Amino acid sequence: MSECCRVLVLISGNGSNLQAIIDGCDDNVNAEVVGVISNKADAYGLVRAHHSEIDTSCVIARKDESRQQYDLRLQTVIERYQPDLIVLAGFMRILSDEFVSQYLGKMINTHPSLLPKYAGLHTHQRAIDAKDTEHGASVHFVIPELDAGPVILQAKVPVYDEDTVETLSSRVHEQEHAIYPLVVKWFSLKRLIMHDNCAFLDGEKIGLHGYAPD
Numbered sequence: 001m002s003e004c005c006r007v008l009v010l011i012s013g014n015g016s017n018l019q020a021i022i023d024g025c026d027d028n029v030n031a032e033v034v035g036v037i038s039n040k041a042d043a044y045g046l047v048r049a050h051h052s053e054i055d056t057s058c059v060i061a062r063k064d065e066s067r068q069q070y071d072l073r074l075q076t077v078i079e080r081y082q083p084d085l086i087v088l089a090g091f092m093r094i095l096s097d098e099f100v101s102q103y104l105g106k107m108i109n110t111h112p113s114l115l116p117k118y119a120g121l122h123t124h125q126r127a128i129d130a131k132d133t134e135h136g137a138s139v140h141f142v143i144p145e146l147d148a149g150p151v152i153l154q155a156k157v158p159v160y161d162e163d164t165v166e167t168l169s170s171r172v173h174e175q176e177h178a179i180y181p182l183v184v185k186w187f188s189l190k191r192l193i194m195h196d197n198c199a200f201l202d203g204e205k206i207g208l209h210g211y212a213p214d
């Protein structure tokens with residue numbers, strides 16, 4: 001079996017996607033979560049990592065620190081883990097252009113909307129306010145432009161009239177927990193790459209709305 005894919009997960013909160021990725025890195029997947037980095041000391045995802053005996057680090061923003069200064073500290077910690085893949089899983093900081101440019105093609109994110117709809121924050125409330133009938137999640141490569149990287153895989157969920165942010169986000173979470181580990185598996189098997197700002201799976205260019213099996 002080829003070298004195991006070293007996966008580093010960045011979080012800010014609960015870590016349910018982290019948990020899905022930990023659970024997905026079983027014996028059949030050539031990947032291992034080698035570390036978890038949080039920008040919040042109280043992130044429950046750190047507890048999840050401890051339970052799985054995964055090394056953790058915290059990089060907490062300092063007052064009057066520029067985005068670039070924070071990212072330099074973050075980069076120093078990241079390099080200790082020598083990751084093959086960096087997974088943003090609810091990591092709630094916008095990363096500087098210089099930082100992201102160093103990890104093009106090896107950094108992915110899960111975003112709680114059907115990109116390119118609703119880049120940014122508060123996506124569930126925006127979908128409810130717009131009376132959308134469908135919503136979902138997008139796993140994409142990370143580029144400097146926020147939530148604009150090539151989409152790899154999307155999952156759709158229905159939106160009901162009686163939905164609240166809580167009920168809708170829960171439905172989206174369920175789908176994220178299914179698709180994110182699959183994308184990590186594809187990357188670990190070297191089936192998934194980014195080239196010229198496009199995502200490719202098994203050599204086939206992935207469309208704007210992610211991989212769609214025939």
Ligand SMILES: Nc1nc2c(c(=O)[nH]1)N[C@@H](CN(C=O)c1ccc(C(=O)N[C@@H](CCC(=O)O)C(=O)O)cc1)CN2
Pocket residue numbers: 088091092093094095096097100109110111112120121142143144145146147148149
């Ligand atoms: N350069 C990039 N950085 C990040 C990307 C990206 O695509 N390019 N993805 C985001 C993840 N994300 C949505 O999926 C996201 C995270 C955070 C924010 C944001 O506005 N953060 C604020 C602080 C918000 C808070 O503390 O609650 C900020 O950083 O000023 C938007 C989208 C990760 N980074």
Ligand SMILES: NCC(=O)N[C@@H]1O[C@H](COP(=O)([O-])[O-])[C@@H](O)[C@H]1O
Pocket residue numbers: 011012013014015016017018045089090091092110111112120121137173176
């Ligand atoms: N814009 C970034 C963003 O909103 N990301 C979202 O944060 C949640 C983290 O949940 P988790 O901590 O339980 O994995 C996920 O739903 C993810 O899509």
